[in-house]
Amino acid sequence: MRVVALSGGVGGAKLAYGLNQVLASDSLSIIANTGDDFIHHGLPVSPDIDTLIYTLAGLNDSDRGWGLAGETWAFMEAMGSLGGDTWFNLGDRDLAMHVLRREALDGGQPLSVFTDRIRNALQISARIFPMSDTRVSTLVETVEEGLLPFQRYFVHLKAEPQVKGFYFDGADAAKPCPGLIDAIHEAQKIVICPSNPFISIDPILGVPGIRQALVKSAAKVVAVSPIVGGEAIKGPTAKMFRELGVTPSPDAVAQKYSDFLDVMIVDQVDAGNHKLMNSFGVQTEVAQTVMRTADDKLALAELALRF
C-alpha cells in the first residue's frame, strides 16, 4: 500500500511517526511544509522537515515537544557572549543539520536531495518530500504589526499579534519537488496530519499542482482534526480561527479541505459536533485523537489507514 501524508511540525509528526511504524518499508511518503523555513545566522533552518526527521528517527524530545532529546545549548551560550542574536534557539546537536544543509545547498544540492540523504543516514524508511525545492515563505498579516515573516511572528512575537491573513511568498513560481506529484498519483491513501491548516497545510496546498493532485486523486483522503474541543493541542490554530472570525472546530478545518477531503477523524469530545462536514459529504469518524504515547500514535495511524 502506498500512502502519502501531508504534515507540518510537532502535531503532524506524531501521526507521521505512527504511520511510519505501522506501514511496510518504502510505502510512506511525507510531504513536509517548508513555509516556515528561514535563514538564521546564515544557516538554512527547516523546522518542520527537521521535526519530522527527528521524530521519525526517534531522536525527538517528547517532553519539551520540539528539538532533539538530550540536546545541549553551549552554542547558544557562546553566541550570547559573543554578542550574537539569541532569540531563536539552535541546539548543539541540531546545528549539525543546519550546517550540513547550508553546505549542501551552497554546493547546489536541492533541499529534497539533502533531505533524502539525511533520512537515509538516520535509517528512516519513510520518504520525506519538502513541498518544494524552491523557496516559499509564509508571511503572516497581523493587525498590530502588519506583514511579518513567519518566525518573527511565531517565535519572536510568540504568535501574539492578531492575524488577518497569510501569504505564501514565492508560491506562484514554486514547483513541487521531483517525485512528489507522482507519489500523490500513486497513493492508495492520503492522510492530512493534525497540523495547523493555515501555516502548515495551506503552504503545501499553495504550491501549484499539489492541491490539484489531491483533488484528482482516487485515493481516500483522510484528515485528523487538529482542533479538539475547540482548542488546539499545541500552537495557535484555534486562536487563528477565532481571529479570522471562525469558531474553531473540526467542521471549520474540514471546510478548508472540502474540495479533496473524504474522511475527517474527530476526537471523542467532538462527537456529534460536525454538521457542516456531513452537509458537504465528508464522512466523520470519532476516535481518540490526542497522541500521548507511542501506542496512541500507532492506533490513530491504523485507524487513518482503515478507510
Place this chain on the structure above:
Amino acid sequence: MRVVALSGGVGGAKLAYGLNQVLASDSLSIIANTGDDFIHHGLPVSPDIDTLIYTLAGLNDSDRGWGLAGETWAFMEAMGSLGGDTWFNLGDRDLAMHVLRREALDGGQPLSVFTDRIRNALQISARIFPMSDTRVSTLVETVEEGLLPFQRYFVHLKAEPQVKGFYFDGADAAKPCPGLIDAIHEAQKIVICPSNPFISIDPILGVPGIRQALVKSAAKVVAVSPIVGGEAIKGPTAKMFRELGVTPSPDAVAQKYSDFLDVMIVDQVDAGNHKLMNSFGVQTEVAQTVMRTADDKLALAELALRF
C-alpha cells in the same frame, strides 16, 4: 608605550597573553597569522585568531592546549550520525565564532572588522589584526603527497609528511589589513612571539608591506625562540627545520628574521648556543622561555619589553 606582536596560535598566544596583561589598555596590537584559515563545513575557521581571542579572554583550555575550556562536542557527534565529515573538531561553543564569522563575511564585513567586534564583545584590550583581509592560504609542499592545503597537512595527516617548502597562495595580491602598517610604524617595541617561523610568522611576513615595515621600523624587534634545546614546545617546528636540512636552534630561527631582528630571547638550555646570531648582530638574552603558568607568561612578556 605602543607595542606590536606577531603571533600564530597556541605558543605565540601565551606570550601575547602575557603582553596584554602587563601593558596598559590599548597599547598592544597583535598581528595574527591567517594562513591557516580555511572553510570547513562551509564555515570560515581562523585557528590562530581564535586561539588568540580565547587565550586573551582567558577562555582557552590550557590543559588540552587548544580550543575553549569546558568545550563540549555534541555538534561533532551529531555531525557523525548525519554522515558528515568529522576529521576537524569544531566544539559546540567554538561554533558560535565560526557561524558569526560566516554571517559577517557574507554580509560584506571584512575579517578585521569582525575580529575587532568579537574582541570588544569579550573585552580584550589588545587590538587583534588579521595579517590581511584578503585570503592568503598556506600550502605545504611535501615529499610524499605533493602540495597540500595546510589543514590537510596539519590536522588530517598530523604533520607527518616530510616538508620541502611552503607557499602562501594569494600573498602577492594581499594587502595588510587597515591600520596594521600604521600600528607597526607607531610601535616602540615589536615582539615576534615563539610561533612556528615557517607556518605562523612567514605567512605574516609574506603579506606585501609587513616585512618592509619591520625592516624600516626604529623600534627594537625582539623575538622569543620557539626552539628550546633543539625541539619545539609544541607542533612541528623542529621537525620542519630538520626536513629542510637545517639543525633546529635559536640561531636557525634568528637567521630567518635577520633583516629586522634586534634581540633574540633564548631559553636557559640554549645559553651559549647562538654564535650565528651574534655574527649578524642580533643581541641574545637568556631566560626561562617555557611558559607553564600565568606568571611565566607575564615574566617573559616583561623581559621582552625591557629592551
